[in-house]
Each structure stands twice: as structure tokens, then as C-alpha cells.
Amino acid sequence: MATVEYRNIAKNFGHVEVMKDVSFGIADREFVVLLGPSGCGKTTLLRMTAGLESVTNGDLLIGDRRVNDVHPRDRDIAMVFQNYALYPTMKVFDNIGFSLEVAKVPKAEIRKKVEWAAEILNLTPYLGRYPKELSGGQRQRVAMGRAMVRNAAVFLFDEPLSNLDAKLRTHMRVEIRQLHNRLGTTTIYVTHDQIEAMTMADKIVLMHAGRIMQIGTPDEVYERPNSKYVADFIGSPSMNFIAGAVETAGGSPHFVAEGVSIGLSPEIKAKPGQKVIMGVRPHDLGISDAGEIKGEVVLSETTGADVQIHLRVAGYDAVAVVPRDERRNAGAAINLSVLPGKVHLFDAATELRVA
């Protein structure tokens, strides 16, 4: 069990600076997800934590120890790789038990631990097989088993589910989270999949272009994104954005754009006249005859329980997600209202959250 701390971490590949001034801490037993698009530096940060990439600048601490120059084998970490990185010449049993074997753990104890892990991961029938004789999901579980038997201080996961099909991914998500609940090992989990991040994380670290955009619980990141980037990245379908300005009408603040005027709560911090971008999540739009947003339905997509309605609102494209019994046909006129307190405002220039 251990904490992990990043202090002003920077990383250069040659002359290319890929990460700058990354600082945050991870508490003991915490499940932290590094989330971001491809190339944002999340995997690089994970590999630096593992010791597979050098740290160009800053301090990396595991527990209370600065590990910048510590060899991976001495960092007391376990890692699950994206492509699993199983040992092709070893059977499943030896793959899982290898870390114990090299640590000269007695054979009987290795057998006990490997069988314990195999039991949890449903791998018992496959212990005598080679990795190439396993399916993708089974290989993934072997990689997990290899980490489980370690008793490592920190678990590192590098997009472990990205090579699995949708159903298996959902299943393994639950397994990994249950495993964490059971073992309580500090975990850093890299993914570009926001669903994985939202469902698994105690804390999300959202990265973009080598910088941290926001750190928070899944609820915080979803409910109060601190920038337009985060608001846009989190949530599916993406948040609707309209550029406009804050104006005072009849004593209360309103968001005003061409053809749109929406009342804001009085506590709003934006100054009258400030240019802003308003964001509303598709799920926070509801159909109501008294709605202040008037639009025309372009397309309705049934996704199962919900219907995604694509609409034109005064020259803007927008998406609303409504229950399936409120489906509307293309061409229909529609009135929408924003659920109370669900308006996000971002400054037009800085794109940071105003309210």
C-alpha cells in the first residue's frame, strides 16, 4: 500500500516537450484514472511511474521515496499492459507466477497464490496453456493475475480493456473494480474511454496535450467541468455549446445569443456584457411546451431506452436526449427547456468556467 506523488513532472522526447509541470497526489488505496485523448501523455506518465521512461524533470514519489532513478524492479509496482505483454514461452501458470519465481518464493506458496488468482479470474482450466492458445479476454485476465499475485504497492493499468469487445469490456470493468475493492491496492488506470473513467474512478485526472485539465471525482468532472475542453470531452453525446453573452433583462441575468435567450440563476458570477459560451448537456434538455428554446427536429435516433434528437436551434446544431416515448419525427417543431441549474457558462476568451 502506498501513496504516489507527482511534483512538477516534465518529460521531453529529444527536443520535443510532451509534458510540463504535472503535479498531483494519489492517496493510499485510491483508484485514479488518467483520462485523455491519444497523445495527451497519460501513458507516458504511467510509464514514468513504472520506470519504463525516464523523468526529465521533477520528482516522482512512491510512498515517501523519490523513485526517479530507481529501477522498475525495485519500485514495488505491478503493471498490466495494453497488449498484455505476456511471456510467450511460458504457460499461464508460469506467467502468473514469474514474479514470485524470480523473488525465490517457495514452490508450494507460488502454487497457492497462482491458484488463488486463477480461481478469482476463472483461469483455472487454462493454467497449462500457452498465451497464444488463449482468447483476448483470457490473456487480459492472465495479465491481471500476474499483477494480483504480486502484493505490489501500486497497480498500474495501461488501457487494459481496449483490445476487448464491448460486452467483455463491461464485464472486466466490474471485475477490476471489484478486485480493487477486495485488495485495496493503490491503482493508476490509464484510458481514453470516459465510460471506464466515470464508472471505475475514485478520482479522474483529465489530461490534454501534456497538461492536467482537471482533477476531481467523476461527479465533479461531469457536473462542474472547469473548462470548455473538459465539458466537451466528458459526456456522451457531447455537450451542446452556443456562443453568446450575458445580459441583464428585467432585473435578472440572461444568456443571450441570436434567437436564444435563457434565464440564468441570480447568483451567476458573470458580469453583464461578458462574452461567454453556454454549455448544456443533451440529457439536461427536456421537451416542454413552455420551453424557451425553439427548434426543429432534424433526426431522431433511438439508442434503446433513450432517443437522441438532433435539432436546429436558430442556426445552431444541438442534441437532446429524451425518453423514448417522447420521440419526435424529423421536421417537427419542438420546444425545449433546460433543467434548472444545469447551465454551464465558460468565458469566451479563456474557455474557463464562469458558473
Next chain:
Amino acid sequence: MRVAKARRFVVSDHPLPWLLPLVAILLVFTVYPLIYNIWLSFHEFVPRRRALEFVGTENWVQLWNDTRFWQSLVITFTYFAIALVFELVLGMAIALLLDSDGFGLGFLRGVLTMTLVIPPAIVGMMYLLMEDPQFGVISYLLQSIGLLNPNNPILATASTALAGVLVAEIWQWTPFMVLIFLAGLRALPPEPYEAAMIDGASSFQIFRRITLPMMSKVIAIAVLVRGIDLFRVFDYVFVMTSGGPGASTYSLSLYAWQQTFSFVKWGYGATLSLVTLVIILVIANLFIRIAKVRW
């Protein structure tokens, strides 16, 4: 059109026209000599009649009772085993050292190919000179540290002659192993190494449990190619010792050569080379079966 023109050369879908050149070459240079060799082993050249005569199994009976044949077989096996072990171990060690991007290593990798472009007979001459008891550098160095008695020249002493020849052999062919192993090492996936580092394995454990097993196919190929070559050893012993002193470096190939061309016993020489072929085939096939790697 260019494409249409080019396509006219590949109109035939039938496999025979494509196979014919290779089949013809194989027939002329491999199948016919082999059959002729088998035929020859049941005949013998009779000089006074200037003709081949059928002798039945006489050559084979003679072979079975020929102590010089058995002796040369033992010498060939010894040469084969010692050279193979040295070339394997040294080759792997050097390949591991060169398998990185350190300064000058690319140059060294290039230099390694140099021994391979020298004809073995020339390498034999080089070492013959270097091991000369009067002015050879190897003899001088060994004498000066007291490892070699000046009265016992390396290549003229029965107990050291084979070692003297092996030095030339190993010097020339270890780089061949290095190149094969380097190619193999460079093609290995990096992920298992990262996983093994994180799993806490030491460099030696990684080599033994990750590198060696993953290299097993490459090593098997190297052993096969080199082993077959070693079993036919001729050039070095021919140039350096002519099989001597006594018969202490008489390899099977050299003995077959001597019987065929010095003693004009074509039938017996053919029998000897046929036996060499059979031994190589049996060993190679056994090895392929045993060394079959599963992953």
C-alpha cells in the same frame, strides 16, 4: 500499356514451367551425383584395367573394419562438438554485448562480417603462420607465459593439433553466430522485457527465462546450419595439418578425400562420403525433432 506488356510473361497458371528450371538444376547437381555416389559405393576402380568393377558390399565391410574410419569419426565428432559449443556461447555473449545503440557498436557490427568474406583456406594459412613455433605470434605469446613448451609446436603435437585448428575455425565462424543472434535479438518484442523488469527479474533471470526461450528457434537454426558445416570440416585441417601429426586431425572428409584422390579408391571414397551424409542427415533430423519449439 506497360502493365499489359509485363503481364504477358506470367500468363501460365500451370506450375510446371515455373518448377522446371529448379527441378533441372536439382536433378543434375544433386539427385544424379547422389545416385551415382550410391552406385559407386558398390564398385571399385581397378587401376591396371582402368575400369570400375562391381565389388558388392566389399566397401561397406571394409568400412566397418577400418579403424582409421572410426578414428576419423571420433575426431570429426570432437571437432564438431567443441567448435559448436564455443561458437554458440561466444556468439551469444558478443551478440548480447552488441545489441544496443551504444557509440561505435554499429561499426563493430559491420566489422564482424569481415572474417566471413575470407576463404577458409586463407584463414587456415593465417593461423598456420601465427601458430608457427619459430615466428608465430600465438606460439610466442603462449611460450612467453609458459603455457607452451617450445619443443612441442602446437600443430605438430598430437595433443594440441586439433585445438590449433579449432582456433582458426572458431575465429572465423563465431561472427556468423553473432550476426544470426543479433538479428534474432533485434526482432524480439520489447514488451515481455518491460513486464519482466517490473516483475522484479534480474538481468540474468531475464536472459535465462525470457531471452533464451524466445531465441530458441533462432539458436536451433544456427546450430543446424553451423553443425552441418562443421561436420564436413576439410579446409582447415587440409591446410594446417593435412590430418597430422599421425592421424590426430584426420577428419572424415579429409579421409574420404585421401582415399578417393590420393589412393584412387573411388568406390571406398564414395562409401565414406555417403556415410558422412547419412550421419549428418540422422543427426540433423533428430535435432529438428528434439529442438522443435512450441510457442
